[in-house]
Amino acid sequence: MNPINNEQKQLLFDYFMGLTSPEETAEAEVLISSSKEASDIHSKLKTALSPLNKIESESCPDNLVEQTIWRLKVAANSSHNQLDKLLNNEQQRTVPVRTRHWPELYKKLAKAAVFMIVGYILFASLQATTEYARQRSQRQWCQVQQGNIFQSLTNYINDNDGKHPTVAAASGSPWWKVGDQGNENHSNTRNLYILVKDGYANLSDFVCPGSNGIISDLTKLEIQNYKDFPERDCVTYSFQINSGALGNDRLQCRKVIMADRNPLFETLPEFTKPLSLRLNKSLLTLNSINHSRRGQNVLFGDGRVEFLETRHIGISEDDIYTLQDTDIYKGCEVPSNETDFFLAP
Numbered sequence: 601m602n603p604i605n606n607e608q609k610q611l612l613f614d615y616f617m618g619l620t621s622p623e624e625t626a627e628a629e630v631l632i633s634s635s636k637e638a639s640d641i642h643s644k645l646k647t648a649l650s651p652l653n654k655i656e657s658e659s660c661p662d663n664l665v666e667q668t669i670w671r672l673k674v675a676a677n678s679s680h681n682q683l684d685k686l687l688n689n690e691q692q693r694t695v696p697v698r699t700r701h702w703p704e705l706y707k708k709l710a711k712a713a714v715f716m717i718v719g720y721i722l723f724a725s726l727q728a729t730t731e732y733a734r735q736r737s738q739r740q741w742c743q744v745q746q747g748n749i750f751q752s753l754t755n756y757i758n759d760n761d762g763k764h765p766t767v768a769a770a771s772g773s774p775w776w777k778v779g780d781q782g783n784e785n786h787s788n789t790r791n792l793y794i795l796v797k798d799g800y801a802n803l804s805d806f807v808c809p810g811s812n813g814i815i816s817d818l819t820k821l822e823i824q825n826y827k828d829f830p831e832r833d834c835v836t837y838s839f840q841i842n843s844g845a846l847g848n849d850r851l852q853c854r855k856v857i858m859a860d861r862n863p864l865f866e867t868l869p870e871f872t873k874p875l876s877l878r879l880n881k882s883l884l885t886l887n888s889i890n891h892s893r894r895g896q897n898v899l900f901g902d903g904r905v906e907f908l909e910t911r912h913i914g915i916s917e918d919d920i921y922t923l924q925d926t927d928i929y930k931g932c933e934v935p936s937n938e939t940d941f942f943l944a945p
Contacts, residue, residue, distance in 0.1 A: 603804050603817060604637055610809070612638060613741055616645045637802065644748055735892060738810040742890070742897045743905040745805045746837070746858060749792075750903045752801035753857070756794075765794035775841055776931035776945040779832045780871045788944060789835050790828045797823060803834060808860055808890040808897075811836040836890060838862040838921070838943040841934060855901035856913065856941040860888035862921045864929070865945035875931035879922065887911065913941070 604612075608631060614620045615628035631638045756765055769786035777787045795801040806829070807813035813836035818826075829835045839858045863886035869875055887909070888896035895909040898920065911919050916939060918924070923933055924940045935942050 603802060603815065604631070604635060604641075605815065606809055608638065609641065609741060609804075610737065612641050613645070613737065613744070616642060641744075641748075644751070645744060735810065735894070738808075739891055739897065739907055741809045742860070743907070745808070746897055746899040746905045747903065748805045749795070749801055749837075749858065750899055750905075752795045752805075754903075756798065756800050765791050765798075767791055767794070772932045774875070774931045776865060776868055776875050777871050778835060778868075778945060779829055781827050782871070785828065785871075787828055788839055788841055792835070792839055793826070793828050796829075797826075803829075806835040806837060807833075808836045810892070811861065811890045832868065836861050838865075838945060841942050841944050856920050856943065857899045857901055859898040859920060859943050860890035860896035862944050863888055863893075864921055868945065875929065877929040879927045879929075884919075884922070914939075 611620070611624060611628050611631065615625060620628060632642050633639070753765070757763065767786060767790040773786035775786070775788035777785045778789045780787065792801075792806070796803055796806075803818065803823070804815045807815050812833070814831060814833045816830050816834050818830065837858050838861055840856060864877060864879075864883055866889055887893045890896065891907075895907050896911070897905050897907050898913070899905050911921050913920060918939065918941055920941045920943050923929075923935055923942050924937075926933060931945070
């Protein structure tokens, strides 16, 4: 059976959250019963979100609703006052027409205009609310996927005597050539692709639902023939880089393991060309493109995933997307110390 797509994942998430219609509920239950991947996702959702049951319920804040209503009232009053003023001016003008129908027509047109303007404002507000809900859902599903990758990584480490999935690489090897299948390639994502090849993770888990990534439908045999992810857009997350790839030590709570795509390396050159990137003020302030530059989900070594509106973490305010004291990147740099977290590409 082909891997389930993003729409089906969204259906599973809505079903778990109790947001589906009766028809969608039936569809989700059929999907869970007929697809092992869907069943696993539903099970992982229960596991990942079960701690929420222990949180005491709080009343939902009304700020968003109050602000929306206030804006509607202001806009409607403003539009109504302007139309009234226009109507009065028009009625006071000397019009060389003697029919009695014009004043009534003016009033009808004014009322129609008010209804049209208020309707447009309501529609725009509804669109904004819907878009906010969609982005919120994508952000939550992204957290679930990062949690899945963490669980896959943990299972691999437990099954391999504490060793991380690591491809041997010589010092100075390029970590940015994602998708290059050549023998000389030692991209950072080759380490994580081992999880896919060995059946610990799905290809679809590495594509953030808020990105424009590509979910590949490769067969198990085809997956084995690849040495890295099939294409750059088949993985839209960035992963920890240090002198030993993911390292030989066990996961530590304070470590940053992965996050949404690094904004520095959204556009990469062809494999045969060199990478040369110089930092500027714009690159130092951009959030990940995965969630419309509003922030990024970050996976820590204890398995928690947090959505951060800033790239800086910890007391030292370390930027997870850059190296300390480095302004030019050739694609082979590594952190000089354990407190410098660097996620790429």
